[in-house]
Amino acid sequence: MTSRLTPLFLRRLLQYLFTAICLLAGVRLYLFCMWAAGQSGAFVARPPVAEGFLPISAVMALKFYLFTGLFDPVHPAGLTILMAALLASLLLRKGFCAFICPVGLASDLLSGLGKRLGFGGAGPRWLDLAARQLKFVLLAACLYFFLSMPLMAMRGYLMGEHNIAADASMLRFFLAPSPTTLIVLGVLAVGTLLARNVWCRWLCPYGALLGLAALFGPTAVRRDDGPCTKCGRCERACPSGILIRRKTDVRAPECIGCAQCVGACPEPGALEVRAMGKTISWRWLGLGTAGVILAAWLIAEATGHWASALPLEMTKPIYGAIFRTL
Numbered sequence: 001m002t003s004r005l006t007p008l009f010l011r012r013l014l015q016y017l018f019t020a021i022c023l024l025a026g027v028r029l030y031l032f033c034m035w036a037a038g039q040s041g042a043f044v045a046r047p048p049v050a051e052g053f054l055p056i057s058a059v060m061a062l063k064f065y066l067f068t069g070l071f072d073p074v075h076p077a078g079l080t081i082l083m084a085a086l087l088a089s090l091l092l093r094k095g096f097c098a099f100i101c102p103v104g105l106a107s108d109l110l111s112g113l114g115k116r117l118g119f120g121g122a123g124p125r126w127l128d129l130a131a132r133q134l135k136f137v138l139l140a141a142c143l144y145f146f147l148s149m150p151l152m153a154m155r156g157y158l159m160g161e162h163n164i165a166a167d168a169s170m171l172r173f174f175l176a177p178s179p180t181t182l183i184v185l186g187v188l189a190v191g192t193l194l195a196r197n198v199w200c201r202w203l204c205p206y207g208a209l210l211g212l213a214a215l216f217g218p219t220a221v222r223r224d225d226g227p228c229t230k231c232g233r234c235e236r237a238c239p240s241g242i243l244i245r246r247k248t249d250v251r252a253p254e255c256i257g258c259a260q261c262v263g264a265c266p267e268p269g270a271l272e273v274r275a276m277g278k279t280i281s282w283r284w285l286g287l288g289t290a291g292v293i294l295a296a297w298l299i300a301e302a303t304g305h306w307a308s309a310l311p312l313e314m315t316k317p318i319y320g321a322i323f324r325t326l
């Protein structure tokens with residue numbers, strides 16, 4: 001009997017699960033902000049998981065933690081999620097992009113629609129090669145700007161009102177988008193319809209950071225020239241447009257470790273997931289990544305590194321001010 005658990009099925013299962021968690025967090029954050037703004041009587045606790053959408057704050061908090069040993073008290077969940085994503089990438093490739101990130105799911109679904117409409121390739125090779133570097137340029141610019149900041153100035157930013165309510169600002173940004181935001185999102189959506197996963201492959205600096213972590217990890221898809229017939233099914237299944245037939249070890253920073261190539265390969269032994277020289281089940285990529293994220297959450301909850309340490313009397317007026325004018 002053929003197993004129903006294909007790499008794509010497992011991937012979608014985890015993506016929908018984590019996207020549902022994010023949507024629920026968005027609703028709870030909205031209700032909290034409305035309460036803080038005095039526009040709703042019912043108190044709903046602010047969901048720490050929403051801090052996963054604050055990568056800039058998390059990167060700065062990580063530097064502050066590494067240099068001072070002080071764990072960010074403002075958005076500890078954001079720092080926990082970043083550290084877990086980096087660890088998962090180091091161990092199991094960019095599973096955060098493949099299985100956890102809701103933007104990855106939206107990008108995949110749009111790309112799938114583009115494919116049905118007759119578009120959706122990786123783009124011309126020369127353009128793909130050049131555009132893939134953009135995310136590293138963006139990452140380098142972000143890291144330079146934020147990490148060159150002196151520690152005291154960084155502390156001031158982390159404890160400042162702008163950072164404290166950054167999750168509310170992010171929510172407001174999407175609930176009441178400016179014309180520029182709509183144009184940028186529209187261009188990205190059209191780009192993703194025309195060429196596969198434009199944001200993830202070419203532009204996302206967070207994905208670039210995780211891709212660099214994955215470069216040093218022990219896990220990679222490996223192609224064996226013996227049984228491989230060079231049929232190309234793996235490349236057609238790859239959401240990152242990687243030219244797998246030209247490689248033995250697939251270590252490109254764009255490889256998200258989704259294992260869809262392994263699921264598409266018809267030749268036993270031609271394409272496998274290898275870790276430290278041993279073949280492992282492709283299931284480990286998704287289940288392992290989800291496991292790292294869930295374990296990080298449980299450990300952070302148990303050790304007091306999940307919920308913000310700031311008192312509600314302090315944060316309420318700051319959050320309220322952002323939503324009072326919505």
Ligand code: SF4
Binds near residue numbers: 228229231232244270
């Ligand atoms: S799908 Fe398998 S057999 Fe076909 S090119 Fe890829 S690795 Fe080789």
Ligand code: SF4
Binds near residue numbers: 238256
């Ligand atoms: S090479 Fe395989 S595991 Fe990597 S992104 Fe492409 S399909 Fe996914």
